Amino acid sequence: MTHIMRYMKRFPLVQTRMTKLFAIICHPKVQLHTYLKPPKANQALKKYLNSNCITEALLFFRELMRKSPSTIDSFSFLFVLKACTQKHSATGGKQLHTLIIKFGFEPIIYLQTSLINMYSARGNLFDAHCVFDEITCKNIVCWTALISAYVDNQNPRKALKLVWQMQMDNLEPDNVTLTVALSACADIGALEMGEWIHAYVRRKEGLHIDLSLNNSLINMYAKCGDIVAARRLFDGMKKKDVTTWTSMIVGHALHGQAEEALKLFSKMRGINKNSRKHKRHGDCGSSLIVPNDVTFIGVLMACSHAGIVEEGKQHFKSMSEDYGLKPRESHFGCMVDLFCRAGLLNEAYEFILEMPFKPNAVVWRTLLGACTLKGNVEVATEVQGRLLELDPGYAGDYVAMSNIYASKGMWDQKIVVRHHIKQRRSPGCSLIEVGTEINEFVAADEDHPLRSEICTVLKHLLINMKSFGWSFHRSYCWCFSR
DNA sequence: CTAGGGTTAG
Numbered sequence: 425m426t427h428i429m430r431y432m433k434r435f436p437l438v439q440t441r442m443t444k445l446f447a448i449i450c451h452p453k454v455q456l457h458t459y460l461k462p463p464k465a466n467q468a469l470k471k472y473l474n475s476n477c478i479t480e481a482l483l484f485f486r487e488l489m490r491k492s493p494s495t496i497d498s499f500s501f502l503f504v505l506k507a508c509t510q511k512h513s514a515t516g517g518k519q520l521h522t523l524i525i526k527f528g529f530e531p532i533i534y535l536q537t538s539l540i541n542m543y544s545a546r547g548n549l550f551d552a553h554c555v556f557d558e559i560t561c562k563n564i565v566c567w568t569a570l571i572s573a574y575v576d577n578q579n580p581r582k583a584l585k586l587v588w589q590m591q592m593d594n595l596e597p598d599n600v601t602l603t604v605a606l607s608a609c610a611d612i613g614a615l616e617m618g619e620w621i622h623a624y625v626r627r628k629e630g631l632h633i634d635l636s637l638n639n640s641l642i643n644m645y646a647k648c649g650d651i652v653a654a655r656r657l658f659d660g661m662k663k664k665d666v667t668t669w670t671s672m673i674v675g676h677a678l679h680g681q682a683e684e685a686l687k688l689f690s691k692m693r694g695i696n697k698n699s700r701k702h703k704r705h706g707d708c709g710s711s712l713i714v715p716n717d718v719t720f721i722g723v724l725m726a727c728s729h730a731g732i733v734e735e736g737k738q739h740f741k742s743m744s745e746d747y748g749l750k751p752r753e754s755h756f757g758c759m760v761d762l763f764c765r766a767g768l769l770n771e772a773y774e775f776i777l778e779m780p781f782k783p784n785a786v787v788w789r790t791l792l793g794a795c796t797l798k799g800n801v802e803v804a805t806e807v808q809g810r811l812l813e814l815d816p817g818y819a820g821d822y823v824a825m826s827n828i829y830a831s832k833g834m835w836d837q838k839i840v841v842r843h844h845i846k847q848r849r850s851p852g853c854s855l856i857e858v859g860t861e862i863n864e865f866v867a868a869d870e871d872h873p874l875r876s877e878i879c880t881v882l883k884h885l886l887i888n889m890k891s892f893g894w895s896f897h898r899s900y901c902w903c904f905s906r
Numbered sequence: 907c908t909a910g911g912g913t914t915a916g
Contacts (some may be wrong), residue, residue: 463907537910602911717914719914760915
């Protein structure tokens with residue numbers, strides 16, 4: 425054994441080849457790290473990660489665990505955790521957590537933050553929060569990790585509460601925390617909170633305002649109904665990237681301003697052509713902006729909301745032909761929506777059947793909704809059959825069907841469908857105040873179980889009303905009940 | 907060698 429060790433010491437180049445052999449002869453407890461020091465093993469892990477070879481990274485780690493556990497240090501876990509977060513395997517993460525405890529690396533804050541991220545990616549907020557609670561000296565980074573965990577898992581209210589709690593803990597939010605918080609505001613249409621954050625951003629000295637923060641601001645204003653403020657910010661930004669452009673295009677599309685959205689899209693492509701020209705002349709190559717698949721969602725949404733079918737079709741084709749982007753399920757969903765809104769029910773139906781995906785309930789429901797509007801019983805019956813297979817418990821589909829039958833005077837069928845609705849949701853009542861300007865609203869009942877749903881409905885209502893150029897100047901009180 | 911962030915159909 426000593427001979428081999430000496431040999432390897434003298435000729436480091438043969439080291440890698442020898443390691444395998446060596447590992448087999450040796451008991452794992454032998455101090456291998458003299459020959460394969462942690463930084464080397466970690467660099468290998470990092471290399472796998474950077475080249476997107478996630479499975480290989482995990483396998484490499486497993487080999488290390490088996491053959492030379494002593495080469496593993498706390499940094500190794502950081503890389504492996506990252507790999508594990510990207511790969512959504514169910515048990516791997518928990519096993520890693522156990523190993524971290526076994527190795528005694530539990531109190532290292534870098535690892536704890538990574539663990540929060542890992543649990544969040546699996547939708548396991550309970551364990552994410554547990555890890556957070558165990559951190560003795562909490563810093564801004566682990567707070568932000570937890571906040572973004574709640575945003576990513578559709579609990580923006582809790583996220584905003586945590587931002588508040590963090591400040592109570594004498595920690596000032598930085599640009600990353602604020603970016604996440606703005607995203608939470610956008611989710612619930614909390615314009616007031618968003619504006620407060622914007623004011624904070626401008627007031628706070630030494631705060632680094634970067635692209636992500638600006639993009640998040642644009643998105644917040646657009647989603648909260650103030651498209652003018654969003655556009656003002658967009659026009660004022662010197663540095664823009666795909667996300668900036670995409671956010672603005674989606675914003676206009678949501679507000680029904682299809683023309684503006686499509687104008688922006690062609691302007692964006694114009695920049696592309698110009699900078700390619702510049703690149704040929706040898707300067708200004710860095711500002712190249714290539715639309716991605718999300719950009720096309722915005723473009724298709726714009727076409728759909730404006731009812732321009734032909735242009736929508738063209739963009740859908742151009743997506744894969746000119747940009748090499750493979751349309752995802754949601755792009756096909758946009759196209760179905762495009763046909764439905766234009767009243768082309770048969771075209772929508774055929775499109776769904778030709779999709780390379782198994783159509784989901786949402787897609788069929790879009791078509792069913794259009795059938796309700798058009799009073800098309802034939803297509804609706806067909807669609808309902810599909811929905812019964814996919815999601816039989818959804819009461820809304822029965823309601824839609826019953827409405828279609830009612831509109832055609834087919835009362836017998838209506839009663840049959842109505843009977844299928846077994847559990848009705850309990851009726852609720854909420855009061856919503858709309859102030860002098862229609863870009864803010866408050867749900868009066870703070871603890872109402874449907875509060876967040878009502879706010880979402882209102883948010884969309886508000887966006888739609890604005891797109892029709894409606895505005896209110898008196899104070900309004902609406903009462904919803906069901 | 908080290909942890910957190912922005913855009914996504916209905």
